[in-house]
Amino acid sequence: xxxxxxxxxxxxxxxxxxxxxxxxxxxxxxxxxxxxxxxxxxxxxxxxxxxxxxxxxxxxxxxxxxxxxxxxxxxxxxxxxxxxxxxxxxxxxxxxxxxxxxxxxxxxxxxxxxxxxxxxxxxxxxxxxxxxxxxxxxxxxxxxxxxxxxxxxxxxxxxxxxxxxxxxxxxxxxxxxxxxxxxxxxxxxxxxxxxxxxxxxxxxxxxxxxxxxxxxxxxxxxxxxxxxxxxxxxxxxxxxxxxxxxxxxxxxxxxxxxxxxxxxxxxxxxxxxxxxxxxxxxxxxxxxxxxxxxxxxxxxxxxxxxxxxxxxxxxxxxxxxxxxxxxxxxxxxxxxxxxxxxxxxxxxxxxxxxxxxxxxxxxxxxxxxxxxxxxxxxxxxxxxxxxxxxxxxxxxxxxxxxxxxxxxxx
Numbered sequence: 001x002x003x004x005x006x007x008x009x010x011x012x013x014x015x016x017x018x019x020x021x022x023x024x025x026x027x028x029x030x031x032x033x034x035x036x037x038x039x040x041x042x043x044x045x046x047x048x049x050x051x052x053x054x055x056x057x058x059x060x061x062x063x064x065x066x067x068x069x070x071x072x073x074x075x076x077x078x079x080x081x082x083x084x085x086x087x088x089x090x091x092x093x094x095x096x097x098x099x100x101x102x103x104x105x106x107x108x109x110x111x112x113x114x115x116x117x118x119x120x121x122x123x124x125x126x127x128x129x130x131x132x133x134x135x136x137x138x139x140x141x142x143x144x145x146x147x148x149x150x151x152x153x154x155x156x157x158x159x160x161x162x163x164x165x166x167x168x169x170x171x172x173x174x175x176x177x178x179x180x181x182x183x184x185x186x187x188x189x190x191x192x193x194x195x196x197x198x199x200x201x202x203x204x205x206x207x208x209x210x211x212x213x214x215x216x217x218x219x220x221x222x223x224x225x226x227x228x229x230x231x232x233x234x235x236x237x238x239x240x241x242x243x244x245x246x247x248x249x250x251x252x253x254x255x256x257x258x259x260x261x262x263x264x265x266x267x268x269x270x271x272x273x274x275x276x277x278x279x280x281x282x283x284x285x286x287x288x289x290x291x292x293x294x295x296x297x298x299x300x301x302x303x304x305x306x307x308x309x310x311x312x313x314x315x316x317x318x319x320x321x322x323x324x325x326x327x328x329x330x331x332x333x334x335x336x337x338x339x340x341x342x343x344x345x346x347x348x349x350x351x352x353x354x355x356x357x358x359x360x361x362x363x364x365x366x367x368x369x370x371x372x373x374x375x376x377x378x379x380x381x382x383x384x385x386x387x388x389x390x391x392x393x394x395x396x397x398x399x400x401x402x403x404x405x406x407x408x409x410x
Contacts, residue, residue, distance in 0.1 A: 002032060003401070005029075006396055006399070006400050013393055016377055021373050027320045034062070038062050038299065039151065048144045051071050053098070054071045054074075055071065056070060056098050057096065058070070067079055068102070072114050073113050077139055081137060086109050117133055144176070145173065167293045168305055171305045173310055177332075179278075179329045179347075182327045182351060185324050188321065195388065197296075200218065207353050213349075214292070220249075220259075257296045258296075260291050270309075270311070280340040281307050282308065288308065299395075310330040312328045325354060
């Protein structure tokens, strides 16, 4: 019945419009989102520098699935379902930690860092521990970014890897460290959180801190851009070409986006004064004004790669009306807090922006709950919302077994 109802909702969807109401507010549809989207696709988990040593781990929850990502003894990044093979208890209870071995706190079953069960106390003689290893989760690492997939047979990530690596690799994410992490919960559906991020139509009225440095335009040849923006683009791309830094939009279709765009004139970083957030530049950079590589991948992750720091954003759905947003700031591995960077100066723009966006998404969710809500048309500058909702509708169409095409708006 649920799949039939979702198929009916997909049939109502208008191209270039927000989604029918139940896609945002219905708890049963939310559970279908988890199964159709978050349990089938690649998800950004963390940066490799968050788990630098063997035994370092990080946990996250994908729907009802607790996951642990860790470094094994060989230094490889691996992931497992964070649930004991005895009676299912969660094993690692903290968000981050370090362990020589993974010990279930319930009955003390002990697992090696490769997931194998090495001690199951009080079990009978002859008990086969080799049959009770932790259930593995697929892992791929791309430019220091850890992706996981819960599907039995994950989709290929090679197109994404090939598309984004030339943009991100020069920033050398593996040679960074965590400067700060923030996690907030927004009282809104995860898709509204993503949609809010995918457009800057709202920026001028809501993000004064962000617009000190960030240009509002999402394309180098945006037809709505003012003449001075084109001059800024021309000067910036000439400099990037000389440095052999790619900047034109990657061919990501509706799956991912990667592009280098400049900051406003006389600004070089996401700070309230436009000055560098960290004096120690990333990688081998000597030029502060490199703009920002903006990278997004469905279903839930966006990033900024600058000359002086990196920011990762990860969205995880909690319920139909609650969403977790985790933001991580990375600086050069040799940068010294209080000397090369100040945490407040580094984070204040996006701390403010995340708070503002949280209120916008929550207000959006409350409005969508209204019986008067009807899907509304996206503005031309909201083209990335069309990409996202088309992609989402395609995933839901696959889930219900009906290839989906949106109805053309009259």
